[in-house]
Amino acid sequence: MVGAIKQNETSSKVHPLKFALWLIIVSIIMMFAAWTSAYIVRKEEGNWLDFSLPGNLIVNTVIIVISSVFMQLAYGAAKKDELAKLKLYLIGTFVAGLGFLLGQWQAWSDLVDRKIFFGGSDSNPSGSFLYVLTGVHGFHLITGLIFVLIVLISSHQFKVHSRNMLRIELCTTYWHFLGALWVYLFAFLSMNH
Secondary structure, eight states: HHHHHHHHHHHSSOOOHHHHHHHHHHHHHHHHHHHHHHHHHHHTOOEEEEOOOHHHHHHHHHHHHHHHHHHHHHHHHHHHHHHHHHHHHHHHHHHHHHHHHHHHHHHHHHHHHHHHSSSSSSSSSHHHHHHHHHHHHHHHHHHHHHHHHHHHHHTTTOOTTTTHHHHHHHHHHHHHHHHHHHHHHHHHHHHHH
């Protein structure tokens, strides 16, 4: 009986890595909430250049949603011990993530072609905010891609399966968060640009 109680106490605790991930996610949310709030306040002060968002941001949004679908399929495959599908879906997630980053680079190139720059005396804060929001999200997506790569390597070493789900649970949570964050940013920029 004491062993059963001890086991229940242990199983109800949150794994330290899950707790750490949620702290990271909350801090990222707070950072982007501050920037989007600053965006609204600064826009109301005037001297704000209105320009259309790069068209490929819509395509990028579709790509990141597809990558999230791949990640969820990878998670499901791990739960069912379908290791070949797990690897395939993780590769799909990784490739879609790279495609998203390439699309963001193209969006920045479009902005530069239209003479919308980051910082400097000849730039406008509206362009700078767009670079910061998309750039910092891109940085976090790169960290997510590294995480996906680590899980993919672990899957090749048979360290990700139905009895060892922690890595892929953490990666899936973080990846879905990055996708949701981008959808929020795209909606925010579309409505406030």
